Amino acid sequence: MRQNIVAGNWKMNNTLEEGVTLAKEVNEILKANKPNCQVVLGAPFIHLTEVVKTVDAELVGVAAQNCADKASGAYTGEISAPMVKSTGAQYVILGHSERRAYYGETNAILKEKTDLALANGLTPIFCIGEVLEEREAGKHFDVVKEQIEEALFHLSAEEFGKVVLAYEPVWAIGTGKTASPEQAQEIHAFIRQTLANKYGAEVANDTSILYGGSCKPSNAKELFANPDVDGGLIGGASLKAEDFHGIIAAF
Ligand code: PEP
Numbered sequence: 001m002r003q004n005i006v007a008g009n010w011k012m013n014n015t016l017e018e019g020v021t022l023a024k025e026v027n028e029i030l031k032a033n034k035p036n037c038q039v040v041l042g043a044p045f046i047h048l049t050e051v052v053k054t055v056d057a058e059l060v061g062v063a064a065q066n067c068a069d070k071a072s073g074a075y076t077g078e079i080s081a082p083m084v085k086s087t088g089a090q091y092v093i094l095g096h097s098e099r100r101a102y103y104g105e106t107n108a109i110l111k112e113k114t115d116l117a118l119a120n121g122l123t124p125i126f127c128i129g130e131v132l133e134e135r136e137a138g139k140h141f142d143v144v145k146e147q148i149e150e151a152l153f154h155l156s157a158e159e160f161g162k163v164v165l166a167y168e169p170v171w172a173i174g175t176g177k178t179a180s181p182e183q184a185q186e187i188h189a190f191i192r193q194t195l196a197n198k199y200g201a202e203v204a205n206d207t208s209i210l211y212g213g214s215c216k217p218s219n220a221k222e223l224f225a226n227p228d229v230d231g232g233l234i235g236g237a238s239l240k241a242e243d244f245h246g247i248i249a250a251f
Pocket of ligand 1: 009168172173174175176212213214215233234235236237
């Protein structure tokens with residue numbers, strides 16, 4: 001059975017102290033209000049060890065926001081999947097559109113990162129999604145299919161079963177524009193069918209496919225009510241414990 005997941009992506013926000021405070025606040029709220037979904041905090045690398053220590057593991061998972069496409073070596077400034085794993089984090093967000101756009105991450109690079117994440121026991125939260133011009137040209141289905149095929153379809157069914165997908169239309173990220181529940185369901189169903197064509201219905205049905213893009217407490221419920229939307233990847237609204245909880249409480 002697939003899991004419902006609400007994952008925060010703090011991006012490059014918060015000092016270490018602020019991040020730990022936010023993690024503590026989220027954890028306290030969830031201790032008092034048991035979530036009906038898996039909750040994950042996507043923290044900056046330098047926060048990971050402390051955030052892992054701060055939260056109750058049965059309530060909150062912890063994600064890095066990236067990892068290197070190499071396991072170790074002379075790659076100044078990079079953080080590898082084994083390093084992420086050593087912090088106690090269980091997840092890694094890969095292929096976020098900001099990393100694709102600003103840091104030149106291609107599907108080929110993301111293929112390497114995914115392999116290293118899986119080889120080191122991390123669950124990739126793998127992001128896909130189209131930019132506005134692609135949506136307007138009606139190419140969004142082709143774009144997400146290609147992203148999945150090129151970065152993930154070399155995986156065996158068993159390996160793919162460990163991947164979480166996050167559909168994030170780039171035009172909705174941080175813009176206040178949200179895909180309508182109908183738009184989200186339409187493309188999530190397409191993604192699931194794409195997985196079924198490759199791996200079969202069982203793997204496709206067991207894959208969690210999250211929606212991301214200006215998700216907030218006021219729209220989470222209608223987005224998550226769709227049969228193929230299994231939760232959200234949350235940027236801005238994950239930076240305030242109350243807002244983040246408002247989204248978690250949609251389940
Ligand atoms: C994101 O960056 O993954 C995201 C969904 O951001 P926001 O919620 O701020 O649109």
